[in-house]
Amino acid sequence: QSALTQPASVSGSPGQSITISCTGTSSDIGGYNYVSWYQQHPGKAPKLMIYDVSNRPSGVSDRFSGSKSGNTASLSISGLQAEDGANYYCSSYTSGSVVFGGGTKLTVL
Amino acid sequence: EVQLVESGGGLVQRGGSLRLSCATSGFTFSKYSMNWVRQAPGKGLEWLSYISSSSTTMYYADSVKGRLTISRDNAKRSLYLQMNNLRAEDTAVYYCAKGYYYDTISAFDIWGQGTMVTVSS
Numbered sequence: 001q002s003a004l005t006q007p008a009s010v011s012g013s014p015g016q017s018i019t020i021s022c023t024g025t026s027s028d029i030g031g032y033n034y035v036s037w038y039q040q041h042p043g044k045a046p047k048l049m050i051y052d053v054s055n056r057p058s059g060v061s062d063r064f065s066g067s068k069s070g071n072t073a074s075l076s077i078s079g080l081q082a083e084d085g086a087n088y089y090c091s092s093y094t095s096g097s098v099v100f101g102g103g104t105k106l107t108v109l
Numbered sequence: 110e111v112q113l114v115e116s117g118g119g120l121v122q123r124g125g126s127l128r129l130s131c132a133t134s135g136f137t138f139s140k141y142s143m144n145w146v147r148q149a150p151g152k153g154l155e156w157l158s159y160i161s162s163s164s165t166t167m168y169y170a171d172s173v174k175g176r177l178t179i180s181r182d183n184a185k186r187s188l189y190l191q192m193n194n195l196r197a198e199d200t201a202v203y204y205c206a207k208g209y210y211y212d213t214i215s216a217f218d219i220w221g222q223g224t225m226v227t228v229s230s
Contacts, residue, residue: 003153034215038154045223046146046154051209051216089154093215096168098144098156 004028004090004101011107017078020104022090023071030071034093037066037075040103041086049088050075082108111135111219113205118224125195125228131188131205131221139163139183142208144217145190147201147226155201158190161212168214195228202226 005023012018022029022037029035035053038046048057050066053073063078073092077084085108090101117129131143145157158179159168167179178191188205202225206217 032215036216038217040154045204045220046206046217047220048209048216048218051218057209057218091154091156091215097170098159098214100154100156103153 002099004092004099006088006090006101006104008102009105009107011109012077012080013109014080014082016080017076018080018106019077020075020088020090020106022073022075022092022101024073024092024094024099025071028071028092028094028099029068029073031095032093033068035066035068035073036091037064037073038089038091039084039086040089046089077106080108084108111207113207113219113221115203115205115221115224118203118226120227120229121195123195123197123228123230126191126193127195127226129190129192129203129205129224129226131190133186133188133207136207136219138181138186140211142212142214143179143181143188144206144208144214145177145179145188146204146206146217146220147199148204148223149198149201152201157203159208159214160188166212192226195226197228197230199226200228 037050202223209216
């Protein structure tokens with residue numbers, strides 16, 4: 001159950017688009033369409049942003065989108081807003097367990 | 110309003126035990142899987158355990174297998190985590206999290222505010 005690999009940080013200016021990658025293996029991301037993405041502001045509980053690779057829960061802005069290619073999943077955010085600045089975590093199902101990525105800090109410049 | 114409220118955290122000595130609880134409201138608890146996830150200070154999220162809606166299936170992370178036991182009481186709408194033989198590296202905020210749909214293990218849509226567990230050496 002090794003952690004998924006995410007960049008430690010990404011940044012972008014308001015209105016721009018960014019993408020956060022999440023790399024795993026054929027045993028997790030590559031083997032199942034069960035990738036989720038969470039947003040976490042400091043001191044707060046995580047919030048589900050994307051589930052099952054590319055689906056948005058009700059109430060999540062359509063500026064957020066998810067995709068997957070092989071063993072790598074991606075979260076894209078378009079039209080960056082100040083409130084998007086947070087930590088983002090990916091996760092994947094893997095044979096009877098769940099593995100998270102190390103997290104990516106998004107800074108909106 | 111859908112709500113999860115954890116309790117039972119605190120300061121415990123190395124080797125000790127704690128039982129965390131998660132009280133739920135605002136949704137049909139008995140229809141959804143539940144999970145425990147923790148976050149060490151300044152660190153990322155770590156999934157710990159899953160229990161299906163009817164308690165027929167439980168999963169654990171390798172790092173805690175044998176020391177943690179997940180359970181639920183659908184009549185009381187509550188989730189539990191029994192933690193034994195605690196170690197310093199178990200120090201973290203512990204969250205309960207609801208499965209987004211039915212017995213999914215892959216997505217958690219509602220999270221509690223967390224309860225802090227501190228293990229002293």
